[in-house]
Amino acid sequence: MSTTDVLRGPGEDALAAERRELTATWSGRGGFVGWMASVDHKSIAKRYIVTALAFFALGGAGALTMRLQLARPDNGLLGPDLYNQMFTMHGTTMMFLFAVPIMEAIGLYFVPLMVGTRNVAYPRLNALGYWTYLIGGLFLWGSFFAGSGPDTGWFSYAPLSETLFSPGKRVDIWAQTVTFTEIAALIAAVEIIVTVFKLRAPGMTLNRIPLFVWSMLVTAFMVLFAMSTVATASVMLALDRLVDTHFFRPATGGDALLWQHLFWFFGHPEVYIIFLPATGMVSTVLPAFTRRPVFGYTILVFALLITGFLSFALWVHHMLATGIPHHGSSFYTTASVMIALPSGIQVFCWIATIWTGRPVFRTPLLFVLGFLVLFVLGGLTGVMVAAIPFDLQVHDTYFVVAHFHYVLIGGAVFPLFAAIYYWYPKVTGRMLSERLGRWNFWLLFAGFNLTFFPMHILGLMGMPRRVYTYREALEWGDLNLLATAGALVLALGVALFVLNVVMSLGSGERAADNPWDADTLEWSTASPPPPYNFHPLPGVDGRSPAWSRPEELPRVTGLATGSREMLVTTALDARPDSCNEPPGPTIWPFVTALAVGVTFIGSVFTPWGFVVGMLLLLPPLVAWGWPRGKREETGTSPEAA
Amino acid sequence: MQSALNPGGPQAELIARESGWLLGMGASVFAVTMAALAYAALHRRRAADPQSANPSIARWVAAALALTIAVLLTNVVVDMRTGRALADLPDRARPDALTIEVTGHQWWWEIEYEHADPSRRLTTANELHIPVGRPVKIELRSADVIHSFWVPGLHGKRDLIPGYSRPLWIQADHAGVFRGQCAEFCGDQHANMALLVIATAPADFARWYAAQLLPARAPADAAARVGQRVFLANACVLCHTIRGTPAGGRVAPDLTHLASRRSLAAGTLPNTPPHRRAWVLDPQGIKPGVRMPAMILPARDAEALFAYLDGLQ
Numbered sequence: 001m002s003t004t005d006v007l008r009g010p011g012e013d014a015l016a017a018e019r020r021e022l023t024a025t026w027s028g029r030g031g032f033v034g035w036m037a038s039v040d041h042k043s044i045a046k047r048y049i050v051t052a053l054a055f056f057a058l059g060g061a062g063a064l065t066m067r068l069q070l071a072r073p074d075n076g077l078l079g080p081d082l083y084n085q086m087f088t089m090h091g092t093t094m095m096f097l098f099a100v101p102i103m104e105a106i107g108l109y110f111v112p113l114m115v116g117t118r119n120v121a122y123p124r125l126n127a128l129g130y131w132t133y134l135i136g137g138l139f140l141w142g143s144f145f146a147g148s149g150p151d152t153g154w155f156s157y158a159p160l161s162e163t164l165f166s167p168g169k170r171v172d173i174w175a176q177t178v179t180f181t182e183i184a185a186l187i188a189a190v191e192i193i194v195t196v197f198k199l200r201a202p203g204m205t206l207n208r209i210p211l212f213v214w215s216m217l218v219t220a221f222m223v224l225f226a227m228s229t230v231a232t233a234s235v236m237l238a239l240d241r242l243v244d245t246h247f248f249r250p251a252t253g254g255d256a257l258l259w260q261h262l263f264w265f266f267g268h269p270e271v272y273i274i275f276l277p278a279t280g281m282v283s284t285v286l287p288a289f290t291r292r293p294v295f296g297y298t299i300l301v302f303a304l305l306i307t308g309f310l311s312f313a314l315w316v317h318h319m320l321a322t323g324i325p326h327h328g329s330s331f332y333t334t335a336s337v338m339i340a341l342p343s344g345i346q347v348f349c350w351i352a353t354i355w356t357g358r359p360v361f362r363t364p365l366l367f368v369l370g371f372l373v374l375f376v377l378g379g380l381t382g383v384m385v386a387a388i389p390f391d392l393q394v395h396d397t398y399f400v401v402a403h404f405h406y407v408l409i410g411g412a413v414f415p416l417f418a419a420i421y422y423w424y425p426k427v428t429g430r431m432l433s434e435r436l437g438r439w440n441f442w443l444l445f446a447g448f449n450l451t452f453f454p455m456h457i458l459g460l461m462g463m464p465r466r467v468y469t470y471r472e473a474l475e476w477g478d479l480n481l482l483a484t485a486g487a488l489v490l491a492l493g494v495a496l497f498v499l500n501v502v503m504s505l506g507s508g509e510r511a512a513d514n515p516w517d518a519d520t521l522e523w524s525t526a527s528p529p530p531p532y533n534f535h536p537l538p539g540v541d542g543r544s545p546a547w548s549r550p551e552e553l554p555r556v557t558g559l560a561t562g563s564r565e566m567l568v569t570t571a572l573d574a575r576p577d578s579c580n581e582p583p584g585p586t587i588w589p590f591v592t593a594l595a596v597g598v599t600f601i602g603s604v605f606t607p608w609g610f611v612v613g614m615l616l617l618l619p620p621l622v623a624w625g626w627p628r629g630k631r632e633e634t635g636t637s638p639e640a641a
Numbered sequence: 642m643q644s645a646l647n648p649g650g651p652q653a654e655l656i657a658r659e660s661g662w663l664l665g666m667g668a669s670v671f672a673v674t675m676a677a678l679a680y681a682a683l684h685r686r687r688a689a690d691p692q693s694a695n696p697s698i699a700r701w702v703a704a705a706l707a708l709t710i711a712v713l714l715t716n717v718v719v720d721m722r723t724g725r726a727l728a729d730l731p732d733r734a735r736p737d738a739l740t741i742e743v744t745g746h747q748w749w750w751e752i753e754y755e756h757a758d759p760s761r762r763l764t765t766a767n768e769l770h771i772p773v774g775r776p777v778k779i780e781l782r783s784a785d786v787i788h789s790f791w792v793p794g795l796h797g798k799r800d801l802i803p804g805y806s807r808p809l810w811i812q813a814d815h816a817g818v819f820r821g822q823c824a825e826f827c828g829d830q831h832a833n834m835a836l837l838v839i840a841t842a843p844a845d846f847a848r849w850y851a852a853q854l855l856p857a858r859a860p861a862d863a864a865a866r867v868g869q870r871v872f873l874a875n876a877c878v879l880c881h882t883i884r885g886t887p888a889g890g891r892v893a894p895d896l897t898h899l900a901s902r903r904s905l906a907a908g909t910l911p912n913t914p915p916h917r918r919a920w921v922l923d924p925q926g927i928k929p930g931v932r933m934p935a936m937i938l939p940a941r942d943a944e945a946l947f948a949y950l951d952g953l954q
Contacts, residue, residue, distance in 0.1 A: 079929050080829045153826050159803060160786040160828055165747075250804030256787060257802060295698065321789055321824070322800045323807035326728055333720055337713050344709040347674065348702045355681035356698050369682060376674050380667040383713070387720040389656045389727055390663055392797020393645040396789065396824045460660075462643035462793045464824045467832035471908075474643060474820075 019535050021561040026118065026531035028585045037585040039123035040531060041112050044130050046427065048105030051130075052098050055137055057494070059093035062086045064491055067451070071484035073472035083468035084151040085170075089144055091154025092174065095270065096181040097137045099412060100223075103277035104188035106419060107216040109427065111192055113522035113529060114210045116201030116538045118566050121194035123582050124589050124624060129187030131593030136180025139601055143173045150174035153466065155267070156237065158248030158259040163241050172604040175238040180600055182231040189220035189227070196220075199566060200574040201521065202556060203540040210520045210543075211294065214301050215280025218308040222269050222276075225312065230266035233259065243607055257322060264315035272311040274408060276304060278415035279346055282368050285418050286350060288518035289365035290357025293544055296349040303342035303349075310339045320388050321395050329388055336386035343379055347372065362516075363437030367418035370445045374410020378403055381456065396466075399459025405452045417444070417497070422518075424504070425511030429527045432508060436500040443493030450486025454479040519544035524553075537567060540574075588624035595620055643820040645793040649840070650812045651730055652796040659723040666712060677705075731776050731810030741769065742780045745788030745801040745823065748830035748931065749894055749907040754850070755780075763853055764882070766894030767907045769838045772846035773816050779809045786828060792821030792838050800825055813840030822908070829930030835908025856885025857897045861952050868949025871942045876934065883953070893933065899953040906931065914951050921946070 028038040038044065066086050069078040078086065112120055120126050143149060150170045152161045161171045196209070196217045209217075237259070239245040246254040283294045294300065316324060316332040350372065359365060381403040385391045394400055417440075424432050463476050470476055514523035523546045525534050538545065539554030559565045559579070568578045599613025648654040731738070740755040754763040771777050781790050783801040790809065791798035794817075799809040813819070823834035841849065860866040872878065873888060880893035888896075902912050909928050910916040922943065924933040938946065 080832065081930065084826075084829065152828075157787055157826070160826070165786050165828065250802075256804060296702070321798045322802060323805070326724055330721060330724065334717055337717050337720075340713055341706075341709060345706060348705045351674075351678050351681045352698045352702050354678070355684075355701075358686055359682055369678070372678055373675065376678075377671055380671055383716060384660075384663040384667055387659060387663060387716065387723070389659050389720070389723045389797060392799075393653075393656055393660065393793060395798060396826075460645050462645060462820075462822070464791070464822055466826040467822075469832050 015535070018561045019530065019532075022532040022535050023530055025562060025564060028531075033587060034585065036590050037127075037587040039119070039127050039583070039585050039589075041108050041120045041123065041126060042427075042529065042531075042533075044126050045105045045109035048101060048108065048130050048133070051134055051137065052102035052105055055093050055097040055141075056102070057498075058141060059090050059098055060491065060494060062090040062093070064487055066090065067484040067487040069468060070470075070480050072481065073470050073474070073477045075469060078468060080468045081151065084153075084466075085144065085149035087466055088150045088153050088156075088174070089140070092140065092150065092177065093137075094408075095154055095274075096178060097133075097140070099274040099408065100185055100270070101133055101181070101188075102416065103219065103274060103412075104185060104192070104216075104223075106281075106416075106423075107192050107212075107219075107277060108188060110423065110522055111195055111213055111216055112199065113426075113525070113533060114213050114520050115196060115199060115204060116521045116534060116540065117195065117199040118533045118537075118564075119582055120191045121199060121582075122191060124586060125187055126191050127589035128592055129184040129191070131590050132187070132596055133181055133184035135593055135597040136177050136184070136600075139180070139597070140173065140177040143170075148173065150177075155263055157263075158237065158240075158254075158256050159250060161237060161259075162249055164249075164251075169604055172238060172241055175234040175241070176600040176604055178234040179231050179238070180596075182227040182234070183596070185223050185227045186231075189223035192216050192220040193224075197571045198568050198577075200569050201538050201540045202567070202569055202574055202576050203554060204569075205573045207298070208540055208543050211283035211297065211300055211304075212277070212280035212520075215276045215283075215304055218304045219273050219276045222273050222308050222311065226266040226269040226273060229262055230270075233262035233266070236262075238603070242603065257319075260319050260322070261315070264318040265312070267318060268315040269311040271404070271407065272307055274412045276307060278371075278412040279304070281415040281419040281422075282350060282371060284518075284520060285364045285368055285415075285422050286353050286357075287544070288422070288516040289360045289362060289368070290353050291360070292353065292357040293519065294349065295352040295356065296345075297543060299345055300349055303345045306342045307339060310335055310342070314339060314386075317386060317391070320391050326388075333386050333388055337383060340379060340383050340386075343375075347376060347379075362421075363432070363434055363441060364418040364422040364516075366438065366441045367414050367421065370441060371410060371414035371418065374406050374414060374445075374448065378406025378410050382407060394459050396464055397459035398455040398463045398465060401465055402452045402455035402459065405448075405455075409448060409452075414444075417441075420501075422516065423522075424501070425515050426522055426527050426529070428505060428508070429511050430504050430508030431511050431515060432500050432504045436496055436503075440493055440496045440500060443489055443496060447486050447489030447491070447493050451483050451490055452486070454482050454486075458483075514546060517547075519547045521545050524550070535561075583628065586624065588620045591620040592617065592624060642818070643793055643822060647794055649794040649817055649819055650796070650814050652727060652811060653794055654814075655723055655726055655730070656797055659719060662719055663716070666716065670712060731778065731812075735776055738776045738778055739771065740778045740780065741771075742782065743769070743790060743801070745781070745783045745785075745790070745827070745834075746892075747785050747828050748823070748834040748928075750834070750836045751784070751894070761854065763850065764895050765853060765898070766902075767836050767904065768902050769836060770846055770849050771811075771813055771838060771840050772843040773813050773840050775843070776810055776812045779811060780806055781809060782806050787825050788823045788827050788834070789825035790821065791824040792819050792836075794819035795821075795838060798824045811838075813838070816840050816842060818903075820908070830928050833907060833909040833928050833931075835904070837903060837908070839903075852901075853898055857883045857953055859885075860949055862948070864945050864948040865952050866949075867942075867945035868947065871938065871946045872949060875936065875938070877936070880933075896950070896953060900951055901954050914947065917950055918943075918947050921950075 028034050069075050148170055150173055152166055152171055156174055196213055236247045240247050246252040248254045248259045250256050287294050313335040314332050317336045320329055421432055421437055458476055458479050511527045513527050521538055537556035556567055564582055566580045566582055568580045570577050595616040598616055602609025602613055648657045742753040744751040750767050752765050752769055756762045781799055781801045783803045788801040789798045795811045817840055819838040821836050823831055860869050878888040880890040882889050882895045884897040905912045905916055905920055906928055921936050923935055924931050925935055
């Protein structure tokens with residue numbers, strides 16, 4: 001049957017019938033257990049996104065409390081114990097429970113849609129990733145509310161984090177949370193890599209992959225190397241504390257600097273793991289609101305790849321004050337300066353896109369423009385701190401706090417907001433309010449600059465990070481008060497965002513399939529997408545498939561509708577290769593995650609936690625992998641029309 | 642007082658000069674990029690313009706790229722030159738260079754002046770006196786966790802890492818008080834771990850040094866004599882040293898000339914008699930988590946103790 005047959009006349013009924021059957025095939029089971037058992041990438045990604053935003057709110061509330069404490073010199077709102085827990089929770093939450101997960105979650109939602117397939121590569125593993133992440137996050141915040149929040153910073157430098165200086169269980173809780181969330185991050189990375197390489201729509205050759213998908217692919221590879229390093233480090237720290245290994249204890253032959261090397265070998269790529277998906281969002285949002293394809297597709301892809309590689313070559317610039325010899329550190333300085341180049345290229349390409357396009361000033365574009373302003377500023381202070389002598393002055397001061405909030409909030413959260421305003425209609429079928437969106441943008445933009453710009457000056461005036469109070473005579477009071485006022489404006493902006501999201505869910509304007517007239521594949525299916533994503537499955541003949549007329553697009557036919565079938569294509573030029581039948585919904589990934597939880601939480605208290613946990617892991621893993629039985633051959637093989 | 646913007650010595654001066662270049666570079670690149678962005682977003686478009694029909698845009702991007710590479714390379718060169726100049730700065734040939742060992746503790750600074758003659762070695766705390774114009778080599782060590790020595794008016798920071806020791810050279814070009822503060826998070830009272838560097842004319846420094854070398858003054862009156870006994874009979878003696886008395890604890894600041902110092906508890910309080918009283922009676926209220934326990938003393942003993950401490954000039 002050819003495509004035109006499908007689309008014409010009586011074919012419509014046949015198509016509708018196929019879609020009904022596909023809905024039945026790809027829907028999860030009903031009820032609470034059915035909900036828990038879902039392996040649909042969209043349901044799991046939505047949970048991920050909502051959870052990550054909840055942690056964002058918690059981490060933000062922590063930040064606000066710290067700002068209130070610092071508003072005046074010698075303030076007594078928070079004592080050192082609570083303050084130190086606050087900034088540890090803030091950093092740990094924002095990095096491990098918000099920024100990385102939400103980027104990966106949006107990837108898990110949109111990568112399959114943008115490459116035109118029905119689910120991620122390993123749907124059950126995907127569910128395990130989410131549940132592990134959720135348990136890890138709840139464990140951390142549960143411990144905090146139980147009065148045992150970690151208090152050695154999100155970087156937990158040894159030997160401060162060793163039992164001698166941090167008795168109790170706080171650091172163990174931190175270390176295990178890190179391991180938890182890194183398992184989830186690694187799982188998401190594997191999902192994305194295999195989905196991108198093997199499940200692309202026919203015709204989506206490497207040079208037609210949407211830039212957001214490229215950015216998630218590069219990010220996923222970075223996650224593989226970076227997260228495995230920090231998970232190793234956090235396990236070593238847990239072992240030091242639990243069974244007295246001596247990895248990081250100088251007094252018994254361990255090395256305090258080893259921890260820093262392992263941590264920053266992860267910690268610096270981490271910044272780009274957060275930032276690269278954001279660049280993908282920018283490159284995706286821009287074409288829809290400038291009415292042209294993004295300028296310099298190929299250069300942008302190379303910029304992503306170069307950034308990915310270089311980001312592993314500059315971790316030592318977090319350690320310049322440790323007294324690394326001059327020759328060694330100048331290598332890292334050069335790498336740190338050079339990484340500005342791919343970022344610069346990206347900025348120029350985006351400006352060129354706007355320059356030659358016809359900007360439509362809707363909320364997503366406002367956030368992209370805000371991003372460009374803030375990110376350029378943060379990038380430039382980044383080039384400044386790469387210079388060793390200057391860094392020796394501003395390292396661990398509020399100058400650096402300002403710098404990385406400009407790159408992380410300006411460079412990643414602003415694009416994230418752009419992406420949420422842009423993709424919300426696709427996910428929910430409703431538009432967000434444009435009016436509230438504009439207020440949301442301007443409050444965030446003004447509040448952000450009020451909060452963080454003064455911190456540059458505070459840093460140069462000598463204010464170190466991670467201090468719970470300061471003397472009046474140091475004259476840091478006024479700028480700190482300004483920053484706190486800015487933080488309140490920022491919080492108001494976030495509150496408006498929450499209001500907009502919640503209100504629009506029920507009463508927002510109904511969204512068409514492609515309300516922005518955007519160019520990528522996810523816009524060629526319904527809003528919200530049906531459980532099977534597409535039918536018929538799309539083929540691709542260019543970089544902007546949704547800007548082609550539907551009847552011009554090639555279609556995939558021949559996949560079964562009565563059972564779950566996905567088309568596997570070749571890695572480089574996406575030719576149809578084989579048919580894959582992914583596993584359906586099951587509760588076992590959730591039970592496995594519970595067993596993983598028992599392992600990690602138990603081993604905070606006793607090494608036996610590992611033994612018990614491993615035994616508990618056995619049954620769910622066996623049940624998970626239990627043979628499904630062979631289905632009758634359908635005899636058809638897929639083909640691209 | 643604690644600002645990188647007011648350099649008081651050659652090292653800080655070099656860094657401040659580099660900072661000036663970097664700030665200028667950053668501000669100009671930002672201004673140019675923002676102008677381009679504003680033009681890109683707001684310039685008038687002719688209705689007939691077909692999409693992306695602007696061949697010159699590729700040239701503009703290439704030019705911006707070339708400019709970026711030039712700026713970045715200049716940055717690397719400036720950075721290398723400043724780094725080398727900093728490394729060459731301490732005039733190691735000068736025989737009068739002073740060597741001071743600074744040891745970080747949770748949450749105070751132990752300061753030990755090196756001297757070839759052991760009887761002229763001097764131990765004090767939280768207050769570093771240096772002579773103007775003389776290079777000073779600071780050997781940094783840590784007794785517990787990682788700290789960072791940072792006096793912005795004199796130099797950038799350098800970490801104190803247990804198991805490692807690396808020197809930092811500083812020099813003050815004019816007399817003055819430079820405040821510094823621990824710059825690596827080191828636990829509960831990281832915020833209250835400050836130190837003062839007091840640069841004085843060489844003659845004043847020599848006088849100060851000679852006075853500090855002397856053992857503690859004998860108690861001047863009956864109350865102070867009682868106070869000394871209170872000190873020696875209580876827990877104070879387990880941690881603190883007062884030279885010239887049996888008190889020889891090494892885990893807390895040397896108190897031999899306590900009253901001559903400007904601040905108390907590593908920059909937490911000004912060192913005045915009322916603050917000293919408040920501190921001894923309730924250190925945990927003032928600096929929560931500090932290693933010093935509250936001294937629970939009968940009022941008469943406490944008064945005597947304070948009289949004794951006030952006399953430790």
